[in-house]
Amino acid sequence: MTEKKPLKQFLMIPGPTPIPVRILAAMNREMIGHRGPVFSRILGEVLDGLKWCYQTKNDVMIFPCSGTGVMEAAVVNTLSAGDKVIVCNTGNFGERFIKILKAYGVVVDEVKAPALGKTINIAELETKLAADKNKEIKAVFMQQNETSTTVLNDVKKIAEVVRKHGALIIVDAISGLLTSPLPVDEWGLDVVLSGSQKAFMVPPGIAAISMSERAWKACETSKLPKYYWDCKQQKKFADKGQTFTTPPESIIFGMHESIKMLKEEGLENIFERHALVTKAVRAGVRAAGCQLLADDACASHAVTAIIPPDGIDGETVRSEMRKFGVEVAPGQGELKGKIFRIGHLGYVDKLELVATIGALELLFTQLGAKGIEIGRGPKAMLEMFS
Numbered sequence: 001m002t003e004k005k006p007l008k009q010f011l012m013i014p015g016p017t018p019i020p021v022r023i024l025a026a027m028n029r030e031m032i033g034h035r036g037p038v039f040s041r042i043l044g045e046v047l048d049g050l051k052w053c054y055q056t057k058n059d060v061m062i063f064p065c066s067g068t069g070v071m072e073a074a075v076v077n078t079l080s081a082g083d084k085v086i087v088c089n090t091g092n093f094g095e096r097f098i099k100i101l102k103a104y105g106v107v108v109d110e111v112k113a114p115a116l117g118k119t120i121n122i123a124e125l126e127t128k129l130a131a132d133k134n135k136e137i138k139a140v141f142m143q144q145n146e147t148s149t150t151v152l153n154d155v156k157k158i159a160e161v162v163r164k165h166g167a168l169i170i171v172d173a174i175s176g177l178l179t180s181p182l183p184v185d186e187w188g189l190d191v192v193l194s195g196s197q198k199a200f201m202v203p204p205g206i207a208a209i210s211m212s213e214r215a216w217k218a219c220e221t222s223k224l225p226k227y228y229w230d231c232k233q234q235k236k237f238a239d240k241g242q243t244f245t246t247p248p249e250s251i252i253f254g255m256h257e258s259i260k261m262l263k264e265e266g267l268e269n270i271f272e273r274h275a276l277v278t279k280a281v282r283a284g285v286r287a288a289g290c291q292l293l294a295d296d297a298c299a300s301h302a303v304t305a306i307i308p309p310d311g312i313d314g315e316t317v318r319s320e321m322r323k324f325g326v327e328v329a330p331g332q333g334e335l336k337g338k339i340f341r342i343g344h345l346g347y348v349d350k351l352e353l354v355a356t357i358g359a360l361e362l363l364f365t366q367l368g369a370k371g372i373e374i375g376r377g378p379k380a381m382l383e384m385f386s
């Protein structure tokens, strides 16, 4: 007998996330002139909506790219070769900032988390900044949510420390935005990045970057080469209701609908939804015999890194979960095989997560893990929802 394919896909990765039918329907329309009035109106509403999501009055621009594009834009629009910066490095995406910065000849120092799954020691950052008497450090880069280790960094505290010194604070909120609060103006964040494929529930294709007045000032003196990633160019076009280059219109139509949905739900409810499923997933996988990489105190609200029961490889979990139609994410870099990750941001609902943890228990039992009691994980989650 041939093995039956599962009827449904459960996309439990930290982006791209599942797409609501409303967004799919909004994207399913004809192309329109991107230098005309209808597109201008839609783009204007998307850019205003992004400001609402960021809780900012700063300029927010979009680029047709994945998240890495705006990571590069953040670098080339604020710095010059030879400038000194610090990267708060909590994992793979901190490493990515370091690689981009070095590729442009920026001098990088780092404050590294003591282990994967931990946040940085903020006192170490404070000491480095206090020692910089001549104010040579131009910027501090960080992830709000480090997707690879599933750590939520304390942006508010780090920003306070950086503000005291005077360097720019540049935050990659690509997977974190909307999953936990990030009031950009209140916390004084200079550059903040996000991507359509995460909590916006839209396919990959556009990424956003906000720039504070201080960031624009840095842009005036920044000498790094830029053409496609030139924020000034993008802003000039945004002010005319256009994008610099041909925009991915379908994705922008999707973002337009997404912002309507997000506003209907309200920011507080969106944060609460993500906080609740985070708690439930953590309770569920613990009850299903797993351990967690990140502590509760710094747990990401977008994705959870899970250490499988003894003797089970994370990559086996990933490939075998496909039998149930469930796609989970792998461990990245050093964590490959040691963990797997469950994404719970964007259009992921509570009961899909219950089903996912149920499937995990079935799989662990099939793989011979000891002490697994089928139903314990889902029960722990359902109790949390009741």
Ligand SMILES: Cc1ncc(COP(=O)(O)O)c(C=O)c1O
Pocket (backbone or CB within 6 Å): 014, 015, 066, 067, 068, 069, 093, 143, 145, 146, 147, 172, 173, 174, 175, 176, 195
């Ligand atoms: C925190 C973070 N930064 C940057 C990126 C890179 O984004 P992309 O893969 O869209 O280029 C990701 C992608 O998952 C991410 O989670």
